[in-house]
Amino acid sequence: MTTRQVQVERLSVISSKPFQQVVAALEKAIGHPDMNGFTKSVTAAKTYDELEKIVHAATGPSELMEFTRMDLGEVLRKGSGAAARQSLRFIVGNPVTMSQMVQPVPDAGSYAPVTILIDERPDGVHLSYDRMASFLAPYGSPEALKVAMDLDSKVERLLAAAAR
Secondary structure (H helix, E strand, O other): OOOOOOOOOEEEEEEOOOHHHHHHHHHHHOEOOOHHHHHHHHHHOOOHHHHHHHHHHHOOOOOOEEEEEEEHHHHHHHHHOOOOOOEEEEEEEOHHHHHHHHOOOHHHHHOOOEEEEEEEEOOEEEEEEEOHHHHHHHHOOHHHHHHHHHHHHHHHHHHHHHHO
């Protein structure tokens, strides 16, 4: 059994916009494929080029797609009632990007796709993201780190745009 220390960098952007407007802006920038159809298409792809075309068609302007979301606020409302804060966890990514990180660093598959948390707090709507480069830095792969840094830039631009 081995243990690796990973120090995570968390980025948070705070928006003064209403929660639903922030969520709508994020949703507009990411793809929302039918995951059953997407999975079938990926499985049927014969080449990496075919896979890239399928992924490109599934992603939004941010080059990211939604895999799933979890309404954490729904659970909070069960205990606290309608006044509970809203909170959504989006699982987003790009399978091509993931493969470029997992090839040199297999453990990258534990971190991709990534999580974006959007939640209401007293000071505004927070959009939070744990930087992929911080997860992968301890593995010492310049190739994976370069891809991770590019992914971080895409997610950070997405969060900044959704917050405006």
